[in-house]
Amino acid sequence: MTIRVTVWNEHRHELRDPAVKAIYPHGIHEAIAQALRKHPDFTVRTATLDEPEHGLSAAILTETDVLIWWGHVAHHEVSDTVVDHVVQRVWEGMGFIALHSAHFSKPFKRLMGTDCALRWREASDKERLWVVDPAHPIAQGLPDYFELEREEMYGEFFGVPQPEALVFVSWFSGGEVFRSGCCWSRGLGKVFYFRPGHETYPTYHHPLVQQVIVNAVRWAAPTPVGRFTRDVRRPSAPLEATS
Ligand code: ZN
Numbered sequence: 001m002t003i004r005v006t007v008w009n010e011h012r013h014e015l016r017d018p019a020v021k022a023i024y025p026h027g028i029h030e031a032i033a034q035a036l037r038k039h040p041d042f043t044v045r046t047a048t049l050d051e052p053e054h055g056l057s058a059a060i061l062t063e064t065d066v067l068i069w070w071g072h073v074a075h076h077e078v079s080d081t082v083v084d085h086v087v088q089r090v091w092e093g094m095g096f097i098a099l100h101s102a103h104f105s106k107p108f109k110r111l112m113g114t115d116c117a118l119r120w121r122e123a124s125d126k127e128r129l130w131v132v133d134p135a136h137p138i139a140q141g142l143p144d145y146f147e148l149e150r151e152e153m154y155g156e157f158f159g160v161p162q163p164e165a166l167v168f169v170s171w172f173s174g175g176e177v178f179r180s181g182c183c184w185s186r187g188l189g190k191v192f193y194f195r196p197g198h199e200t201y202p203t204y205h206h207p208l209v210q211q212v213i214v215n216a217v218r219w220a221a222p223t224p225v226g227r228f229t230r231d232v233r234r235p236s237a238p239l240e241a242t243s
Contacts, residue, residue, distance in 0.1 A: 003221045004043050006064040007033045008056065010071040010078075011048040013199040020199045028070050028197070028204060035210035042217065049074055056082050066095035066220045068213070069102045070197065078106050087111060091187030095220025097213070100197030103158070108193070111186050112160050119155035119176065126173040127151040127196065129180055137219040138167045138181060138192065138212060146208045152198035154178045160193070168212075170195060181212070183219075190220040 009029035013020040024031050029046040036044045047055025049071075061067070067086065071078070086107045090096050098108040103116045127148040131139045155176030161184065168181030180195035194212060196203045203209055 002041055002043055003217060004045075004063055004065045005033075005036055005068065005217055006045050006047055006056070006060065006066075007036070007068045008047045008054070008070070009049075010074045011050070012074050013072065017199075023200070023202050024204070028199065031204045032068060032070075032210075032213060035204070036214065036217065039214060049077060054078060054082050056086065058085055061085050061089045061094070064089070064094055065222055066097065066217045068097045068099065068217075069105055069107065070099045071105045072101040072199065075105050080106070083107050083110060090189035090191065093188035093222035093225070095189060095217070095222065096186075096191045097216050097220055098191070098193045099213075100152075100195060100203075103154075103160075103193065108191075111184070111191055114161060115159040117159045118157070118178070119153075121153040121155075121174065122198070122200075123153065123174070124150040124201075125153040127153075127180075128171045129168045129196070130171065131167065132169050133165060133167045136165055136167045136183075138183070138215045140215050141211060142208060148196055148201070148203060148206065148209075150201050151196055151203065152201075154180070154195055168195075188222070188225065192216045192220055 007029045009027055011027045014024050014027045033044045033046050036042050083106045087110050102108055109116050128145055130145045131142055133139055153172045153174055153176055155178050158179055163182035165183040166179055170178045170180035182193045184191045196209055
């Protein structure tokens with residue numbers, strides 16, 4: 001079955017900072033989209049902040065099975081109306097994958113209900129990501145651990161609800177650890193947070209990072225709900241006779 005993916009990126013660093021543009025000449029969204037397009041069961045579109053409705057009209061969201069989100073400096077520019085639609089679609093079953101600094105994005109914070117704050121340092125630490133749930137679909141095909149030679153450090157405490165599944169724990173060369181691959185369900189939708197991806201490093205070109213995102217798309221795709229209905233617009237009739 002085809003999975004319809006929308007890769008959303010605020011797309012500001014790449015336009016302003018030559019060092020970031022050199023790594024992602026067509027934007028972080030295109031680097032991720034290109035990796036996903038190698039998989040024939042995905043149809044992939046991209047959307048960015050400066051498009052009308054941030055490229056996330058109600059029609060596009062209705063046609064999105066999994067939404068991937070990267071944002072950093074412009075979280076506050078994201079319209080609350082668009083955030084409402086995104087969150088509503090997650091409750092209806094759309095998957096949502098928040099990458100790196102999207103821990104502070106409006107839709108992720110709304111879905112978590114907590115401050116989502118964390119410890120951080122931009123000092124080119126080495127990151128070692130350990131698979132701590134090898135049987136999880138998002139860990140499929142991965143080695144016991146993999147390393148990113150240079151990344152921003154994110155450390156605990158990460159202010160999120162306890163994950164329903166924890167797939168990765170990162171260690172950093174400065175000594176910190178971080179829950180770097182976390183799963184939650186929200187309504188009928190699945191949410192995955194994946195930590196790596198600071199804009200000044202080529203993280204999204206790394207084949208294992210791409211594999212995690214591919215696995216996460218497959219995991220977060222809506223589960224067919226068959227004959228399930230959820231009619232909450234009128235009082236519910238009793239299933240047993242009452243006197
Ligand atoms: Zn960062």
